[in-house]
Every structure is written in C-alpha cells, then in structure tokens.
Amino acid sequence: EDKVVQSPLSLVVHEGDTVTLNCSYEVTNFRSLLWYKQEKKAPTFLFMLTSSGIEKKSGRLSSILDKKELSSILNITATQTGDSAIYLCAVPTDSWGKLQFGAGTQVVVTP
Amino acid sequence: DVKVTQSSRYLVKRTGEKVFLECVQDMDHENMFWYRQDPGLGLRLIYFSYDVKMKEKGDIPEGYSVSREKKERFSLILESASTNQTSMYLCASSTGLGYTFGSGTRLTVV
Numbered sequence: 001e002d003k004v005v006q007s008p009l010s011l012v013v014h015e016g017d018t019v020t021l022n023c024s025y026e027v028t029n030f031r032s033l034l035w036y037k038q039e040k041k042a043p044t045f046l047f048m049l050t051s052s053g054i055e056k057k058s059g060r061l062s063s064i065l066d067k068k069e070l071s072s073i074l075n076i077t078a079t080q081t082g083d084s085a086i087y088l089c090a091v092p093t094d095s096w097g098k099l100q101f102g103a104g105t106q107v108v109v110t111p
Numbered sequence: 112d113v114k115v116t117q118s119s120r121y122l123v124k125r126t127g128e129k130v131f132l133e134c135v136q137d138m139d140h141e142n143m144f145w146y147r148q149d150p151g152l153g154l155r156l157i158y159f160s161y162d163v164k165m166k167e168k169g170d171i172p173e174g175y176s177v178s179r180e181k182k183e184r185f186s187l188i189l190e191s192a193s194t195n196q197t198s199m200y201l202c203a204s205s206t207g208l209g210y211t212f213g214s215g216t217r218l219t220v221v
Contacts, residue, residue: 042215
C-alpha cells in the first residue's frame with residue numbers, strides 16, 4: 001500500500017526562524033514528489049522533485065529529494081507570518097495523476 | 112488563467128439529504144479527482160475519472176457517488192448525507208503532470 005508520512009504534524013515558530021519539514025514515502029513506482037502550500041483555500045503548487053540531491057529553490061523556500069532514504073525536506077528560511085499555512089507532500093501513484101498525500105504539516109509563524 | 116471552479120464555498124445540509132457538489136474545469140483535462148480533507152488525515156481520494164462517463168473508486172468511496180457526463184464537469188454526490196461527511200471537499204483536474212485544485216467546498220452536515 002502506498003504511503004506518505006509527514007512530520008511534524010504541526011509547529012509554531014517566531015518570525016525569522018528557519019523551518020524544516022519532512023516527508024517520507026513508500027510507493028510502488030516512484031515518479032516524483034510534490035510539495036504544496038495551502039492557506040485558506042486551494043493548495044498551490046510549490047515544487048516537483050524527480051532527481052535525488054538536486055535542490056529546488058523559490059525565494060526563501062527550498063526542497064531536496066533523497067531517493068536512497070525515500071524522503072524529502074522542505075526548508076523555509078527567515079520565516080514570515082505569510083508563511084503560516086498547511087504544507088502538503090504528495091506522490092503520484094499512477095501515470096494519470098492520482099496522488100497519495102501526507103497528512104500535512106501545519107506551520108504557524110508568530111510575529 | 113486556468114481554472115477549476117467549485118460551485119459552493121460553504122454548504123450546510125441536513126442529515127439524510129442528497130447533496131450535489133459541482134466542479135467545472137476549463138483546461139480540457141481528461142483527469143478529474145474528488146478529495147476530502149480532514150485535520151490530521153490530509154487529503155484522501157474519494158473518486159476519480161479519466162474520461163467522460165468513466166469513474167473509479169478512490170480510497171474512501173463509501174457513501175459517495177460521482178457523475179461525469181461532460182469532460183469539463185465532475186460532480187460528487189452524497190446519496191444520504193451523514194454527520195461524518197462534514198469535511199472540506201476539494202476537486203482537482205490534471206493532465207497527469209500537474210494538478211490544479213478548486214477552492215474547496217466546506218460542507219457541514221447537521
């Protein structure tokens with residue numbers, strides 16, 4: 001059975017802190033790993049990772065995949081209150097786009 | 112700008128009612144999905160569709176059905192709403208490479 005596990009489930013940090021979110025997976029045919037950010041509405045796409053060891057960056061957010069460890073991390077540096085959200089990790093389980101999601105990590109950034 | 116539109120942002124229904132959640136996409140995507148999202152459980156797949164009139168059960172299909180009569184529209188039906196179906200419902204469409212989500216419908220069954 002395909003499985004995606006995220007940790008921690010929630011955390012509270014102060015503005016300016018650095019946050020590291022973890023995602024581990026067990027899937028039959030691994031293709032890629034996706035990160036999404038969800039505020040009040042629809043999840044919005046952050047990163048798609050396919051190759052091990054190659055960091056993807058977007059502003060203060062970065063992510064890297066470790067296929068040997070079957071895991072990925074999402075880093076947020078110099079956090080701001082606007083980073084408060086649920087961060088979702090997901091892995092496609094077939095070639096048509098069906099996704100297995102983790103439970104998400106709720107991040108709260110306090111001023 | 113590509114869009115997935117869910118007809119209602121918030122709904123309150125009574126136990127036993129038949130409930131329709133509508134989702135329309137304008138991207139000509141073949142694949143459409145319905146998920147429910149609950150705290151601590153993430154998004155769980157209810158049903159999906161790879162083509163018109165085609166449907167497949169996801170991980171938690173019990174108590175739900177779907178309809179896809181046209182490519183752009185994928186409807187989720189709660190045959191007889193129950194309180195344990197109170198949740199956030201998210202629709203998505205995909206080409207297989209990228210997902211676009213709707214804004215979600217927060218359904219409360221009383």
